[in-house]
Amino acid sequence: MKERKVRVERTTKETAVEVTVNLSRKGDIEIGVVGLPFLGHLLQAMAFHGGFSLKVAAKGDIEVDPHHLVEDVGLVLGEAFARAVQEFGPVRRFGHAVIPMDEALSEATIDVCGRPCLVYRADYPQASAGDFPLHLLREFLTGFANAARINLHALCRYGENGHHMAEALFKAVGKAIGAAYEPAEESAPLSTKGSLG
Ligand SMILES: [Mn+2]
Incomplete structure (x- = not known):
């Protein structure tokens, strides 16, 4: 079977982002987001927990505001997943995971349905992790859900x-992506409406 591999590149006056996703191979992960x-x-x-390979090379005008770069990495990653469905056919659509990390518990649910929608709930007790402003994660997930054209519910349930x-x-x-982007066994779109998007 052909590897489900997609490469997307996007350059603007603000950022340059290159993403390669390989849904057929796990563990080949190389991430470079300059300054973040x-x-x-x-x-x-x-990518590790999603069981897919991911290469990201990204840089941008973070001296202005890391907002641009964070959003654009999300957009380009989302575009790669959208193209994977376009090029390699229907996927299983749904994925869900609840993951703990010490005192924190977070949850993600995905429907690869063609209608972008993000529901994001996170109330971080600290404004940043290291020097990364955590509020920017909303921009990342918004860019990702819109470009991938998926329904994504991302919830940080609790944590300190x-x-x-x-x-x-x-x-x-990642886990939810891994499940949702498994190839569908049927070749027809997995919808009672007979089509998606
Ligand atoms: Mn860590």
């Missing part, structure tokens, strides 16, 4: 440590 090592740490956890809450969330998103 905590985002790299989260993406590493996501923002790093743990965010890391548990990204592991959960």
